[in-house]
Amino acid sequence: MASAVVLSIIILAVLLGPLVWTVPIDEIDFRARLQGPSWAHPFGTDDLGQDLLARMLYGGRISLAVGFAAMLVAVVVGVLVGSVAGISRGGVDAALMWLTDLFLSLPSLPLLLLVIYLFREPLRQLVGPEVGIFILIVAVIGGFNWMQVARLVRAQFFSLREKEFVEAARALGASTPRLVIRHILPNALGPVIVAATIDVAAAIIAESTLSFLGLGFPPDIPTWGRILFDAKDNLDFAPHWALFPGGAIFLTVLTINFVGDGLRDALDPRRVI
């Protein structure tokens, strides 16, 4: 419960913060470089004298947006694969599950890096640096995170499609798509919500990892991971620079995980309806 409150505060701060704290994120002021927290700069400044609070509020929007968007991609793909596998028996099911298991055994971070390395430039030329890298990162992180959802949905489908209410709907002449969309899917969504919550945390960590390795967003977009990447070479004389964004990532991920755990207890995915 407390974590839900903290999470809401973080989200609200990131959404509304830039309206209240109107310091520009790229105002360079060499007189105020690498300063610790003070009233003028509550989170201190970086090596160019840019205000860290403003940068973090702005970057938090990107980090959270990536997290939620990647979660949506993962859930959509996962539900699609899971329901197709769950409703069709035999070959299609086996093939889709083989694909799911294959993706589960892929080393995701090296592949993420590989995909971004190969496709970064063309997308940048196609739709601009910011949008291009955003689409790429969301698509790739989502594309490597859907397996858990697919397995959950398939397992739910297997038990749900034998239930009486599905039988009744089929007897009334409902088509298979209608059966899936109107009757089975809404009943299968409980565990998916839990998995989706955890996926947001995983996506935020994945994005921060990429940015931390210097392979995510370009330097002028200060996502939390990117700020950490810039801060890591100045640890000895400006620890605040790394502590605030790192703490923000940690707090966000921790609260999301706690909320997911609470939802799990509330919805109990092991109880099949």
Place this chain on the structure above:
Amino acid sequence: MTQYLIRRLLIAIPSLFGISVILFVLLALAPGDPFEELATNPAVPPEVRMQLRASLGLDDPIHVRYLAWASAMLRGEWGFSFVSRIDVDQLILQRLPTTLLVIGSSQVVALLIALPVGVLAATRPYSLFDKVANTLAFVGFSLPTFFTGLLFILFFSIYLDWLPFVYRSQIDATGWRWVWEHIRQAIMPVMVLGLFQGAAWTRFVRSAVLDVIRLDYVTTARSKGLPEGQVITKHVVRNALIPVVTLVALQMPSVFGGAIVTEQIFRVPGIGSLLISAILANDTPVIMAVTFVFSCLVIFFNLVADLLYGWLDPRISYR
């Protein structure tokens, strides 16, 4: 057991094939032509370019190119690094032992944390110890490895000045001092990875032990008069480990992800930091080879997990 091992090996082949297809498709789909520079160079006539392309087989149909690529990968011809000017397989072989050492010892650390803590927490559910362990486990796997690494450097290297934060492969000292220096510089990377894994595993162990500990055969073992320690270690833990092995195998890809990050932070000269520097230097052969090696490692560890299954639960290997 041998039959089981062979069956598992045969199952691993399709996934290796699948991974190689994914890698190749990614490479083939990626825009950008290796002969782009030649195309814009007016000194090279188009016929020469066409001949070059034909000699390298770039215009062949995609399945022919795939077969050529895959057989080269299998024969260990991984190409030539653009940057280091040596063969890619040599470059990787130089660096692989360090990575395996760091990952291996971090797994041992994780196991040493997760097993006792998880079992103790599950034997006393909802006690103070359980609650503290559970909270710490949550904190542990919510802390991303790159942030723990920075925190460790900040605390142990900068504040306390106990441990070096740059990993060196060449150490001047000899004898015991050499061993000690190696241990000292490996402590932080190993602990960062180990604590992260240990936190995740603790939760797996706890829930697995909780599922088993209420079963009838455990009550039977107790009522036979077996000491509690023996009941836990011989009867409960062995059965509880079966689902844990599954989850650990599923975690393997993220272990390698964490290894890349820690190697980068502590500048461990392993294949993870090789991957990052290769990406920054646009060294495509190295990138492809390292990704392939990581995939093989994941499949190999999945195989090890399958073998552990067979050992933990002999019924599986007869099925």
